[in-house]
Amino acid sequence: MANQNWEAVIGLEIHAQLETESKIFSPDSAHFGGGDNEHVHPISLGMPGTLPIPNARAIEIGVKIGVALGCEINRRSIFARKNYFYPDLAKGYQISQFDEPLCRNGELAFFVGEQLHRVKIVRAHLEEDAGKSTHLGDATLINYNRAGVPLLEIVSGPDMRSAAEAAEYARMMRRVLRYLGACDGNLEEGSMRCDCNVSVRPRGQKELGTKVELKNLNSFRFIEKAIEYEIQRQIDTIETGGTISQETRLYDSTKNRTISMRSKEEAHDYRYFPDPDLLPVEVSQQQVSRLAGELPELPFARQRRLTEEYGLPFIDAHNLTEEIELADFFEEVARQSNNPRSAASWIMVELIRELNDSKKSISASPVSARHLAELVRLIDEGSISGKMAKTVFQEMWSSGSAPREIVQRQGLVQLTDEGAIGAIVDKIIGENAGQVAEYQSGKEKVFGFFVGQIMKATKGQANPEIVNRLLRERLKK
Amino acid sequence: MEFAELSTAVTAVRAKKISAAELAQEYLARARERGAEIGAFISLNDKAVDKARQIDHLIAKGQDPGPLAGACLGIKDLLCTDGLRTTAGSRMLEKFVPPYSATVVARLESAGAVTIGKTNLDEFAMGSSNEQSAFGPCRNPWDSTRVAGGSSGGSAAAVAAELVMAAIGTDTGGSIRQPAAFCGVVGVKPTYGRVSRYGIIAFASSLDQAGPMTKSVRDSALLLEVICGQDALDTTSSAQNVPRFVQQLKPQTRGLKVGLLKEYLSGGVDAAITKALERATAELRSRGAEIVEVSVPLTAMAVPIYYLVATSEASSNLSRYDGVRYGSRADFAEKPPEDLAEFYSRSRGQGFGPEVKRRIMLGTYALSSGYYDAYFRKACQVRRLLHDQFVAAFQSCDVILGPVTPTTAFKIGANIKDPLQMYLSDIFTTATNLAGLPGMSVPAGFDDQGLPVGLQVMAGHFQEQTMLNVGAALEEIFGQSGSPGRG
Numbered sequence: 001m002a003n004q005n006w007e008a009v010i011g012l013e014i015h016a017q018l019e020t021e022s023k024i025f026s027p028d029s030a031h032f033g034g035g036d037n038e039h040v041h042p043i044s045l046g047m048p049g050t051l052p053i054p055n056a057r058a059i060e061i062g063v064k065i066g067v068a069l070g071c072e073i074n075r076r077s078i079f080a081r082k083n084y085f086y087p088d089l090a091k092g093y094q095i096s097q098f099d100e101p102l103c104r105n106g107e108l109a110f111f112v113g114e115q116l117h118r119v120k121i122v123r124a125h126l127e128e129d130a131g132k133s134t135h136l137g138d139a140t141l142i143n144y145n146r147a148g149v150p151l152l153e154i155v156s157g158p159d160m161r162s163a164a165e166a167a168e169y170a171r172m173m174r175r176v177l178r179y180l181g182a183c184d185g186n187l188e189e190g191s192m193r194c195d196c197n198v199s200v201r202p203r204g205q206k207e208l209g210t211k212v213e214l215k216n217l218n219s220f221r222f223i224e225k226a227i228e229y230e231i232q233r234q235i236d237t238i239e240t241g242g243t244i245s246q247e248t249r250l251y252d253s254t255k256n257r258t259i260s261m262r263s264k265e266e267a268h269d270y271r272y273f274p275d276p277d278l279l280p281v282e283v284s285q286q287q288v289s290r291l292a293g294e295l296p297e298l299p300f301a302r303q304r305r306l307t308e309e310y311g312l313p314f315i316d317a318h319n320l321t322e323e324i325e326l327a328d329f330f331e332e333v334a335r336q337s338n339n340p341r342s343a344a345s346w347i348m349v350e351l352i353r354e355l356n357d358s359k360k361s362i363s364a365s366p367v368s369a370r371h372l373a374e375l376v377r378l379i380d381e382g383s384i385s386g387k388m389a390k391t392v393f394q395e396m397w398s399s400g401s402a403p404r405e406i407v408q409r410q411g412l413v414q415l416t417d418e419g420a421i422g423a424i425v426d427k428i429i430g431e432n433a434g435q436v437a438e439y440q441s442g443k444e445k446v447f448g449f450f451v452g453q454i455m456k457a458t459k460g461q462a463n464p465e466i467v468n469r470l471l472r473e474r475l476k477k
Numbered sequence: 478m479e480f481a482e483l484s485t486a487v488t489a490v491r492a493k494k495i496s497a498a499e500l501a502q503e504y505l506a507r508a509r510e511r512g513a514e515i516g517a518f519i520s521l522n523d524k525a526v527d528k529a530r531q532i533d534h535l536i537a538k539g540q541d542p543g544p545l546a547g548a549c550l551g552i553k554d555l556l557c558t559d560g561l562r563t564t565a566g567s568r569m570l571e572k573f574v575p576p577y578s579a580t581v582v583a584r585l586e587s588a589g590a591v592t593i594g595k596t597n598l599d600e601f602a603m604g605s606s607n608e609q610s611a612f613g614p615c616r617n618p619w620d621s622t623r624v625a626g627g628s629s630g631g632s633a634a635a636v637a638a639e640l641v642m643a644a645i646g647t648d649t650g651g652s653i654r655q656p657a658a659f660c661g662v663v664g665v666k667p668t669y670g671r672v673s674r675y676g677i678i679a680f681a682s683s684l685d686q687a688g689p690m691t692k693s694v695r696d697s698a699l700l701l702e703v704i705c706g707q708d709a710l711d712t713t714s715s716a717q718n719v720p721r722f723v724q725q726l727k728p729q730t731r732g733l734k735v736g737l738l739k740e741y742l743s744g745g746v747d748a749a750i751t752k753a754l755e756r757a758t759a760e761l762r763s764r765g766a767e768i769v770e771v772s773v774p775l776t777a778m779a780v781p782i783y784y785l786v787a788t789s790e791a792s793s794n795l796s797r798y799d800g801v802r803y804g805s806r807a808d809f810a811e812k813p814p815e816d817l818a819e820f821y822s823r824s825r826g827q828g829f830g831p832e833v834k835r836r837i838m839l840g841t842y843a844l845s846s847g848y849y850d851a852y853f854r855k856a857c858q859v860r861r862l863l864h865d866q867f868v869a870a871f872q873s874c875d876v877i878l879g880p881v882t883p884t885t886a887f888k889i890g891a892n893i894k895d896p897l898q899m900y901l902s903d904i905f906t907t908a909t910n911l912a913g914l915p916g917m918s919v920p921a922g923f924d925d926q927g928l929p930v931g932l933q934v935m936a937g938h939f940q941e942q943t944m945l946n947v948g949a950a951l952e953e954i955f956g957q958s959g960s961p962g963r964g
Contacts, residue, residue: 042577046797048570049557049579049676051711081793083844085821092796138813142801271844273853276683276790279712 007203008231010160016152016183017191018061024128024150025052036143044148046091051277058150061182062126064291066103069121073288077102079278083271088131088142098272101125109300110172112165114314119169120157127151163227167220170194175299179324187218200234210244216251226251230258310340325362329369336373354397366400375403384414415461425470428453483548483642483696490547497547501529504549504593508640515616517635519554520562521594529591543589551635551644554595555602556582557676565678566600566610569798569805569828579676580708581687588703593641597631600830602680604628605902608893609832618961623886626656632690633660639960643691649684650783651906654918658881658931661920661958664690665697668939669913670715673708679794681787684910694948698722717939728949731765736874739772749924750880760954771870775863776908783907785843785856792840800824860911867912871937876947880905881918885928915941919951920958929958
């Protein structure tokens with residue numbers, strides 16, 4: 001980690017695969033999966049004479065992300081060719097954008113702990129993905145299904161100062177992309193990829209140190225750990241008299257370290273030039289305004305609103321805004337139950353645990369927002385106890401039934417009749433003279449024994465508050 | 478069999494006076510025999526007669542076989558043909574059989590045309606003599622010691638020798654017009670964007686354009702009607718309306734302003750060509766055209782700009798030929814490559830010929846960091862100015878008349894050792910490509926050695942009709958050049 005002598009400077013390049021049906025320049029499927037080399041139209045393979053046909057939907061999603069990040073949208077941006085040789089790059093060049101990208105000058109706001117951070121988005125540009133190479137000994141297998149899948153490369157400013165900040169930036173970017181339905185943000189499958197530029201400099205120095213690019217970071221935890229490792233490596237290198245060379249390093253998660261992949265001397269001269277096969281991308285003011293009007297409430301704003309409107313603690317609001325569907329779910333339960341805190345707690349403790357255990361998304365939850373709200377109301381009305389509610393919830397999860405129905409079916413109505421409870425209390429006290437004496441001699445612990453006995457006798461249906469009150473009163477005598 | 482003119486043959490087929498299958502058989506036989514002598518073809522289409530029978534079948538059933546019914550065509554081997562080998566004149570694609578057809582080919586075939594064969598060309602269309610073909614040169618049918626021109630040499634020679642009724646060529650810097658002039662046929666390069674580039678193996682994307690090579694101006698008009706027009710598969714193709722070129726074709730020049738480009742009249746041109754130009758000027762004037770002098774000073778820079786832009790784009794366009802997915806890969810059985818770089822350099826080193834390598838190196842250099850501004854960017858800027866100067870020149874004239882080439886067809890081997898001299902044979906043709914303008918070569922008699930002379934007509938953007946009408950007038954003045962041995 002950086003220390004009082006050194007400051008780390010971090011910038012991220014995030015590649016987001018855009019959720020389109022077809023590829024950015026060809027009609028074959030852009031979806032993940034499929035048999036090897038099944039989504040390979042002649043255009044994706046760069047066959048002789050084929051020409052790229054821009055996917056209007058990909059451009060629109062790019063603009064939408066740009067608008068969500070507060071970027072200026074270029075009315076006229078240019079597709080350029082980035083020339084380099086690699087077997088999984090079918091044409092020997094990648095169609096990308098260079099000096100005239102789709103979006104510029106935006107910002108992403110997010111929290112680290114409870115502290116607000118703002119990071120500048122320098123640019124975001126459209127490009128096509130390459131195929132995937134798998135090296136097996138002497139052989140290399142190439143799958144071109146991914147070749148031509150639309151990407152938006154989002155480049156941050158060198159604004160971040162810690163690994164945790166970079167990881168939070170990436171997490172918030174993922175949230176934004178998922179809110180927009182623009183990218184599924186799956187780091188493991190590579191539909192969202194983060195390259196981190198890391199350098200260190202003596203605290204107070206203005207010039208940037210030599211930067212190292214980290215790749216192969218397929219989880220947020222790895223982003224954080226890799227940057228942490230890299231910062232320390234750079235500090236150690238410099239402090240022991242070494243110098244940092246500009247290079248690309250891969251993160252090895254099993255050994256938690258970074259390994260040199262390619263040095264600057266081997267870096268490419270990409271010979272960018274405007275692609276003569278493609279016209280400039282024109283985006284009208286009307287299109288930008290329309291897309292701006294269609295934006296959902298974004299995660300950062302929603303988190304703030306949940307805190308203010310429902311009085312939720314910071315962390316609850318943060319967790320509940322992870323997914324747009326989750327936040328929607330919460331707000332529905334909160335509104336219908338009139339108890340936002342309890343709604344938040346039920347969702348975050350019980351529901352999310354079940355969802356995670358069964359690997360289900362909130363939209364596939366067998367417990368609907370309406371049913372959960374009803375459950376909260378049943379507790380608040382005093383019809384069932386919190387403990388009973390947990391049993392009811394289990395039944396709701398496994399059967400999908402309404403809580404009121406379950407309560408009736410299982411006879412789970414709470415016993416609140418003071419006379420009835422009082423009789424049982426008296427009976428238990430009468431049967432356990434020894435424990436009564438212990439309690440009255442100061443052994444307060446025995447109180448729990450009495451509660452247990454009463455609950456057992458009432459099959460757990462007695463209202464615990466009443467039980468506690470009556471028991472305390474009568475044991476005093 | 479005398480069906481040299483495409484329009485005549487199509488009319489006869491449609492009227493059932495002759496069957497498309499008979500025609501296809503006849504032309505296929507000619508292409509096989511005489512074609513082999515001059516090297517006009519790289520591949521012949523075994524399925525040509527079958528395709529022709531389908532046309533006959535349609536006619537027998539009383540269905541419309543299309544405006545090109547039974548037309549026997551040569552297709553430059555740069556245009557992809559579904560199921561028929563397409564080599565680009567290169568070892569690299571010696572065994573490449575595309576699973577799709579170029580839009581131009583698809584449109585011609587659905588109009589009833591029959592592909593007889595794939596015509597010879599300079600490798601990847603890079604050359605001005607057809608000597609750069611990996612499959613041997615194409616000889617000029619008027620004098621087999623001379624070049625047919627390039628890069629569409631096979632198409633020009635096949636039409637001149639009547640091995641096909643007409644052919645399709647492509648023109649990046651003169652590759653239709655120069656061989657058309659050398660072989661005495663009509664060759665039209667349309668406005669950039671008129672004709673879809675889909676399925677045409679790219680040389681320089683911002684310059685390439687396919688067009689017809691025919692015996693008559695009318696035949697070119699007929700083919701243009703079929704191949705022009707917007708194509709969803711090529712976003713640079715234009716939405717401009719395509720006129721009824723044939724219907725509106727008339728050798729009429731009364732009231733037209735014919736420009737003579739000052740910069741193209743400054744000498745260095747064969748006497749026979751100058752004489753033809755003078756005769757054309759006089760005759761057009763006597764037919765009521767007004768002759769005006771115009772100037773486009775930057776045409777002087779056209780060849781250097783062209784060789785920067787074209788090679789830069791080519792260096793990138795040809796990167797895909799790496800031996801990984803298709804095309805030839807070096808034989809690594811004996812000595813496997815040490816690394817990826819060797820894999821590439823051996824496959825590309827063996828697959829490409831010397832002119833292609835030269836241009837890839839030139840283009841790579843012009844795009845390199847540190848040279849980009851001085852070469853590529855500067856060339857693009859001057860190109861824009863050249864375009865603007867042409868647009869201005871066409872404010873004061875309807876067409877520009879001039880030479881196509883400085884000389885008539887040269888001897889095989891004469892320029893092969895001197896690339897710069899070879900490049901200068903494009904001196905009058907590259908400017909139209911850079912400016913995106915249409916241009917055509919029209920036969921204008923012969924020099925004293927009996928070699929065809931061509932004249933060039935250029936017009937403003939999308940003004941092909943005017944250009945064709947002036948071409949038709951020149952055709953009246955000079956007559957068609959006929960065929961060697963037929964006169």
